[in-house]
Amino acid sequence: MSLFLEISFSAMANGLHNWLAGSISNATLVSVTEMAIAGVSLLLFLVPLCFFLGYMERKVAAFMQIRLGPNRVGPKGTLQIVADTVKLLFKEGLTPNASDKFLFNLAPIIVVVTSMLAMAPIAFAKNFQIWDINIGVLYVSAISSLAVIGILMAGWSSYNKYSLLGAMRSGAQIVSYELSVGLSLISIVILTGSLRMSDIVASQADGWWIIKGHIPVIISFVIFLIASTAEINRAPFDLAEAEQELTAGFHTEYSGMKFAMFLLAEYINLFIVSAIAATLFLGGWMPFHLGNWSFFNNVMDYIPGSLWFMGKTFLIIFIIMQFRWTFPRLRVDQLLTLEWKYLLPISMVNVIIVTMMAIFGWHL
Amino acid sequence: MSLLGEDIMTEEGEFVINIGPQHPSTHGVLHLKVWLDGEMIKKVQPHLGYIHRSIEKMSESLSYRNFIYATSRMDYLSAHINNQACALCVEKGLQVEVPPRAQIIRILMAELTRLSSHQLWWGCTGLDLGAVTPFFYAFREREAVLAIMEESCGARLTQNYCVPGGVMYDIHPNFQNRVKDVIKQIKSKFQEYDDILSGNVIFEQRTKGVGYLSPEDAVSFGCTGPTARGSGVSCDVRKWFPYDGYEKVQFKEILETGGDCYARYMVRMAEMKQSVYIIEQLIDHIPEGDFQAKTKAVIKLPKGEFYQRVETARGELGVYIVSDGAASPYRIKYRSPNFSNLSALGHMATGSKIGDLVAIMATIDLVIPDVDR
Amino acid sequence: MDARTIIFYLLAATVIGGGLMAVTSRKIFRSAVFLLFSLIGIAGFYFFLDQEFIAAVQVVVYVGGIVVLILFSIFLTHGSGEDMKKPALGRAVFSALAAAIGCVLTMYLISEHTFQGSGKPALEPSAGNIGAQMLSVTEYGFILPFEVVSMLLLAAMIGCIVIAIKVKVPEQKVMPKIKEETEPVELEVVEELKTEEV
Amino acid sequence: MFLKEYFGTIFRSVRSLLKGMKLTGYYFTHPKEIHTEEYPDNRATLQMFDRFKGEVVMPHDDNNEHRCTGCQACEIACPNGTIKIITKQELQPDGKKKKAIDTFVYHLELCTMCNLCVVACPSDAIVMAQTFEHSVYDKKQLKKVLNKPGSKIMEGVE
Incomplete structure (x- = not known):
């Protein structure tokens, strides 16, 4: 067991910190260096991640649609997304003449930066976290509420009626679905008593919340999945870019790298949402344990935490992708009906039940 | 420079957007000018003519044998039925008896065409409402149907299989077996269609109560086909004015009384099953005999006017030929179903949302070349 | 000059610069965006002071809530893309004066007031404690x-x-209730045509 | 009974959504159902239907002989003016002059594959070929001459 953990990410991070602290005397310089390393490694992680998610999305879609998917560029089409990126890099980034150029160029940057910022408190493995902030969950929901501003900005500054309609829809959608996301997150926070990601993961050492908290937590998990799918503007809630209605919604006028940034942000957001769900409901990097089966539990422990985390995250990513490739899109008023008439009341009642569960210790 | 000034909004604060002629959900070059109040549609104005090829005028300079091929390009999804309508009209003028074998082959092909057309429509409806996957399931079965067409008629879409007096050549020896296989395959997939789209709660929400068309309005707009039958108007030409021996075939005219998008959807879904039923009745009973009646090399219609209506996958197609006795028609007019059905779009869409407009367009099942001709 | 000072001045520049731009910009949408930067800068200050909870609340309430509401109301406004008129000179001078007086007053109050710690040990800002x-x-x-x-x-x-x-309620087409048993309407017109056929 | 209706709606909705997800999940886990035709890769084995209307060709036998008499029935039958036949008077061995084709010009770019010419041909000189890869870089390449150079009419075809 120790062998696996030693070479896992957390050990690497600790080793790096000790080495830096040993070789550089100035504490500020150490933290600045660490920040730089974290930033660079985040970028190095995100770009291949987005490549992979793009490839995965195409393949998942293709297999669900009885197709093969990309299979021309590279073995089994793995390099297709690289080819697409190269294409987008060399494409002319058009800026409409009548647009508000400052905001038009700022919007994709805001969208990408906010989604990158939200990566900070995600715990990839034990002690392997960019910033173990004591309000981790609140931080993520605060930062993700910033993304809507980028979308509003993009839609408004494009000087395009479709974009404007898309931005309006997106604004209404994100603002209202944030409530359900928040409430379903709060139910776990109540059970844990902490907003810190590492505490939340640690509280699941004896069982994941979705098992420990049974029905109420399962309900909030489902609500979280639905509401966060809506919050990251993915089908069936992709009204902001509803292709058949608004051609491409808020990013109609974007092309080239600026468009790629929206795409990048979409995939980063997808990952973040899934990672949060995996951390809060499925135990993060905690391995799966079954009661007193020590042999089974030991086998599970041999799998490194980062693998557990990634496995759970990708399971949820797959589910969200399956949503997209199965369901028709909702209409804008139905979207709001779903939130205000179904998700919000249920999650409110659910929070009360969870609170009682936490007080009386009904959970396992 | 004004970003949201008068050039985007009208004086009354209305927002005017142009949907099409290039737009992901207009299925062709339909241009809709839409007046919006927020998301609410206040007025819809279709602009036509982007794909007008003057098929009617062109036909006036072609012989009676030759003009039929062009009708395949009108409603390209029910190309065979269009050909059949023209052939029937010419036969009416010539007073030629079509051999029973040719009649049965025509009906079989027409029903296969209807089936493939409805399959495409089903996929596109899903696509328009944002569900991409049904499109591919629909195309899987459609491919099988088109393969039958290709084997017997030599083309998948623009068959030109009907000629005055019968069909151009006999069916392929494999035809019966292949049809039976395909029918079996399609019947097993109807449940999947229901699972992924018909029964889906989002789909029901998107279509139920949307785009209501009252029976009176359906009649006054001249709607025909599933669009009218969804409103409870009985207008199946196959029942009312049987042609090519439809009177001998058992099938039900599907009527739904909802009048909304869901009703039109259900009509088409049930029509697919009826088409399968018709094919099943006939496939083992294709009579032996000629596949084409003897006609003169140069067809000349007697002086007069001839009208023939058929039921295409979208409604009633009328072919009106005025003949002056020459070898080519004096005047041809097609009463295309899509043109009339499109005229009801504005009425249906007023007061609903943009998303509904897409749903309404999908369930009218527009084929724009048929509108413009 | 250490790192803390640099960060402090950067944040201060963001807040003040954003505020100034918000006030002076001629486009109302841009003003809202600069206001956003200013508010984010303030959230940055809270982070800088290790008050993460307050910082996050600042972002949630002001950035995610208030600015989004402002942007929404701008969307609903007529002619929000046009440049606003330059204010009259008198008004500009008056505003500048009012701002300056407010600034001086605040500075004075801060310099006069002697801040005293409460003497209590600092509270560990965990979720439980905050709650x-x-x-x-x-x-x-x-x-x-x-x-x-x-x-x-x-x-x-x-x-x-x-x-x-x-104020004005737009006319809405009311969807007629769909009757359960509508009689299928028969096409009478078709009947007539049948006899006329040649 | 509001609550019953409310939760009934939720239950039915979730069940209908899960049904759809079950179907897509089934296809995801059964790659054998994949229906894609890998077209350029299966070119060697691709078999078109023998009636497929790809383009009009004029079969020639081993002696470079075709069956076209130059009667121009196909030219008349064609609705688009796709076929242009240039005839010549050929001296027969018995001294009589006989009409024969000089060039049989076929404009593929105008052809709608309606098959009317093939049906009209009294001597079965032209047939439909099963080729379908017609794309070329120059439009001129679509104008084809169907009779091979030096070919002549088959014995006994009138």
Whole structure:
């Protein structure tokens, strides 16, 4: 067991910190260096991640649609997304003449930066976290509420009626679905008593919340999945870019790298949402344990935490992708009906039940 | 420079957007000018003519044998039925008896065409409402149907299989077996269609109560086909004015009384099953005999006017030929179903949302070349 | 000059620069965006002071809530893309004067006031502690400010609703109720045509 | 009974959504159902239907002989003016002059594959070929001459 953990990410991070602290005397310089390393490694992680998610999305879609998917560029089409990126890099980034150029160029940057910022408190493995902030969950929901501003900005500054309609829809959608996301997150926070990601993961050492908290937590998990799918503007809630209605919604006028940034942000957001769900409901990097089966539990422990985390995250990513490739899109008023008439009341009642569960210790 | 000034909004604060002629959900070059109040549609104005090829005028300079091929390009999804309508009209003028074998082959092909057309429509409806996957399931079965067409008629879409007096050549020896296989395959997939789209709660929400068309309005707009039958108007030409021996075939005219998008959807879904039923009745009973009646090399219609209506996958197609006795028609007019059905779009869409407009367009099942001709 | 100082001045520049741009920009949408930067800078200050909870609340309430509401109301405004008129000179001078007086007053108050620590040990800002403190009615409890803040948000919400209410109710086509058993209408016109066929 | 209706709606909705997800999940886990035709890769084995209307060709036998008499029935039958036949008078061995084709010009770019010419041909000189890869870089390449150079009419075809 120790062998696996030693070479896992957390050990690497600790080793790096000790080495830096040993070789550089100035504490500020150490933290600045660490920040730089974290930033660079985040970028190095995100770009291949987005490549992979793009490839995965195409393949998942293709297999669900009885197709093969990309299979021309590279073995089994793995390099297709690289080819697409190269294409987008060399494409002319058009800026409409009548647009508000400052905001038009700022919007994709805001969208990408906010989604990158939200990566900070995600715990990839034990002690392997960019910033173990004591309000981790609140931080993520605060930062993700910033993304809507980028979308509003993009839609408004494009000087395009479709974009404007898309931005309006997106604004209404994100603002209202944030409530359900928040409430379903709060139910776990109540059970844990902490907003810190590492505490939340640690509280699941004896069982994941979705098992420990049974029905109420399962309900909030489902609500979280639905509401966060809506919050990251993915089908069936992709009204902001509803292709058949608004051609491409808020990013109609974007092309080239600026468009790629929206795409990048979409995939980063997808990952973040899934990672949060995996951390809060499925135990993060905690391995799966079954009661007193020590042999089974030991086998599970041999799998490194980062693998557990990634496995759970990708399971949820797959589910969200399956949503997209199965369901028709909702209409804008139905979207709001779903939130205000179904998700919000249920999650409110659910929070009360969870609170009682936490007080009386009904959970396992 | 004004970003949201008068050039985007009208004086009354209305927002005017142009949907099409290039737009992901207009299925062709339909241009809709839409007046919006927020998301609410206040007025819809279709602009036509982007794909007008003057098929009617062109036909006036072609012989009676030759003009039929062009009708395949009108409603390209029910190309065979269009050909059949023209052939029937010419036969009416010539007073030629079509051999029973040719009649049965025509009906079989027409029903296969209807089936493939409805399959495409089903996929596109899903696509328009944002569900991409049904499109591919629909195309899987459609491919099988088109393969039958290709084997017997030599083309998948623009068959030109009907000629005055019968069909151009006999069916392929494999035809019966292949049809039976395909029918079996399609019947097993109807449940999947229901699972992924018909029964889906989002789909029901998107279509139920949307785009209501009252029976009176359906009649006054001249709607025909599933669009009218969804409103409870009985207008199946196959029942009312049987042609090519439809009177001998058992099938039900599907009527739904909802009048909304869901009703039109259900009509088409049930029509697919009826088409399968018709094919099943006939496939083992294709009579032996000629596949084409003897006609003169140069067809000349007697002086007069001839009208023939058929039921295409979208409604009633009328072919009106005025003949002056020459070898080519004096005047041809097609009463295309899509043109009339499109005229009801504005009425249906007023007061609903943009998303509904897409749903309404999908369930009218527009084929724009048929509108413009 | 150490790192803390640099960060402090960067944040200060963001706040002040954003505020100035928000006031001076001729485009109302851009003003809102600069206001956003200013508010984010303030959130940065809270992070800088290790008050992460307050910082996150700042982002949630002001950036995610207030600015989004402002942007929404700008969307609903007519002619929001046009350049606003330059204010009259007198008004500009008056505003500058008012701002300067306010600034001087605040500076004066801060310089005169001697800040004293409460003597209590700093509270560890964990979620549990914050929650308990927020609802406590003891000397250093925050129940009253908490309630007042929620009143503020209520007021903001009512204001938004009032702005969004339309005076003119647009005519809506009412969907007729679909009758369960509508008789299939037979096409009488078709009947007539049948006899006329050649 | 509001609550019953409310939760009934939720239950039915979730069940209908899960049904759809079950179907897509089934296809995801059954790659054998994949229906894609890998077209350029299966070119060697691709078999078109023997009636497929790809383009009009004029079969020639081993002696470079075709069956076209130059009667121009196909030219008349064609609705688009796709076929142009240039005839010549050929001296027969018995001294009589006989009409024969000089060039049989076929404009593929105008052809709608309606098959009317093939049906009209009294001597079965032209047939439909099963080729379908017609794309070329120059439009001129679509204008084809169907009779091979030096070919002549088959014995006994009138």
